Amino acid sequence: MNSPDSSHGGAWGLVFVSWLIACVSMLASLFFSEIMHVPPCVLCWYQRICMYPLVLILPIGLFPFDRRLVRYAAPLSALGLLIAVFHLLLVAGYIPESIKPCTQGVPCSEVHVQWFGFVTIPLLSALSFLLITVLLLLGHRRSAK
Amino acid sequence: MKQKNLVIFSVVFLLLAFVAAAWFYQSYQADAAAQAYLRDKSTYVRSHTPARGSPDAKVEIVEFFDPACGTCREFHPLLERMLKDHPGKIRLYERYTPLHDGSETVVKMLAAAHLQGKFWPTLEAIFAAQPAWAPQHRPQPELVWNYIGGVGLDLERLRRDMSSPEIDKIIQQDLADARKLGVKATPEFFVNGKPLPSWGYEQLKTLVADELSAAY
Numbered sequence: 311m312n313s314p315d316s317s318h319g320g321a322w323g324l325v326f327v328s329w330l331i332a333c334v335s336m337l338a339s340l341f342f343s344e345i346m347h348v349p350p351c352v353l354c355w356y357q358r359i360c361m362y363p364l365v366l367i368l369p370i371g372l373f374p375f376d377r378r379l380v381r382y383a384a385p386l387s388a389l390g391l392l393i394a395v396f397h398l399l400l401v402a403g404y405i406p407e408s409i410k411p412c413t414q415g416v417p418c419s420e421v422h423v424q425w426f427g428f429v430t431i432p433l434l435s436a437l438s439f440l441l442i443t444v445l446l447l448l449g450h451r452r453s454a455k
Numbered sequence: 456m457k458q459k460n461l462v463i464f465s466v467v468f469l470l471l472a473f474v475a476a477a478w479f480y481q482s483y484q485a486d487a488a489a490q491a492y493l494r495d496k497s498t499y500v501r502s503h504t505p506a507r508g509s510p511d512a513k514v515e516i517v518e519f520f521d522p523a524c525g526t527c528r529e530f531h532p533l534l535e536r537m538l539k540d541h542p543g544k545i546r547l548y549e550r551y552t553p554l555h556d557g558s559e560t561v562v563k564m565l566a567a568a569h570l571q572g573k574f575w576p577t578l579e580a581i582f583a584a585q586p587a588w589a590p591q592h593r594p595q596p597e598l599v600w601n602y603i604g605g606v607g608l609d610l611e612r613l614r615r616d617m618s619s620p621e622i623d624k625i626i627q628q629d630l631a632d633a634r635k636l637g638v639k640a641t642p643e644f645f646v647n648g649k650p651l652p653s654w655g656y657e658q659l660k661t662l663v664a665d666e667l668s669a670a671y
Contacts, residue, residue: 322458330465337473345477347637369462 318375321453325379328387328445329368335438336365342423342431351418353397357435360390364442380450387442394436401432485649492648498632499645503566503625504548505574508538512546513670514647514663519550519633521641522565523558523594528582530642533656537663544671545663549578551629552641555589559626560596560617566625567616568608576606 317323339358342348350358364386371379399405400418423431492499499517500506516534520527538545551566553559561581568577581588584602588595600610616622636645644651644659646666651658 326458326461329462333465333469337469341473341476341480345480372462373459 318377318453321377321449322372322375324445324449324452325368325372325375328383328442328449329365329372331438331441331445332361332364332368335361335435338434339431348422348431353393353400353418354431354435356393357390357397357432357439360386360393361435361438375453377450377453380446384443384446387439387446391436391439391443394432394439397432398430398436401430481652485652488645488648488650492645496648498635499648500548501625501628501632503569503628504550505565505569506546506548507575508546509543510546512544514541514545514666515548516545516663517548517550517645519552519629519636519638519641519643521552521554521558522561522578522581523553523555523585523589523592524641525585525589525592527642528585530656530659531578531582533659541667544667549574550632551626552633552638552643553626553630554641555592555594557594557596558589561588561594561599562626563617563622564596564599564603564613566622567613568603568606570616571608571612573606573608577603577608580606 336358339350339354339361343350364383367383367386368379370376371383396405397418401421421430500515516537518527518530518534534547538547551562553562565574565577565581568574580603581599584599588598588602633643636643637650640654643654644662646659646662649662649666651662
């Protein structure tokens with residue numbers, strides 16, 4: 311869709327898609343909390359802290375395209391991925407009760423949304439962070455060529 | 456240029472999709488709530504619940520209220536006006552939701568007054584004097600006694616009833632129903648089982664007007 315010189319070997323498109331994923335994730339999380347009134351737990355907030363800045367940082371790296379974008383975006387997506395995986399393990403029960411960082415307020419192990427029997431909010435979050443991280447790294451490699 | 460347009464288009468598209476999804480979700484929820492209400496009203500209205508307006512009215516407003524809540528007091532004239540403007544078409548139910556510290560006593564007073572058939576004039580007197588007995592959201596229930604003398608209650612019986620386990624059961628039932636329906640603040644309204652799409656004075660007016668035009 312773009313001329314080769316402006317797409318940086320396809321890297322622009324990859325970062326653009328990762329930005330789309332971040333946007334959809336942000337809007338979905340806002341839909342859960344503000345429209346469906348599902349209260350976000352502490353771990354959800356930590357994941358939001360990693361996801362929401364990406365919505366603003368990624369397009370800044372797109373205009374003009376900045377190869378070094380991965381340096382300031384990937385730490386957020388990687389940390390978000392770690393928290394989401396921790397959250398998943400907590401929900402699955404692999405991490406015992408005592409390590410739970412959120413016994414007060416909304417318990418993180420509570421499952422509010424479950425589609426097809428296995429799709430939960432932390433799973434969607436982990437997938438988003440994983441995709442964003444992979445796309446950013448791929449984009450970085452492509453733009454070097 | 457093409458890339459910029461792509462980003463702008465995406466932003467607009469995503470925002471529109473969000474708004475549309477929110478709208479669909481809320482109207483779906485409202486329909487589901489209305490269906491559930493038609494099937495079973497028990498969580499919304501109990502046999503002990505004070506009611507006003509014609510029993511044949513097709514628009515039923517259920518209010519979860521706290522006598523110490525200033526906003527509930529401000530909504531009261533609006534509800535009165537609705538009942539007056541649409542005689543026979545609206546029925547109003549009041550559920551006890553003592554969320555403030557200290558308003559539980561006042562709620563018991565109201566529930567006991569209902570046993571004497573004087574819930575509404577007592578509520579009127581309590582709301583009228585609210586700034587005096589609940590300044591800055593700090594209810595002082597013992598002060599309320601000074602303001603309900605004109606209602607014509609048998610005060611001795613009222614005191615006796617207030618400490619009865621039946622009244623306590625009524626309050627606990629209302630609080631349990633409030634939790635079940637997701638009431639976290641007062642006043643909260645349900646019109647024929649539908650919650651307000653978003654909380655507010657105008658939203659309540661619109662919802663009631665919609666239900667009125669749908670039923671009559």
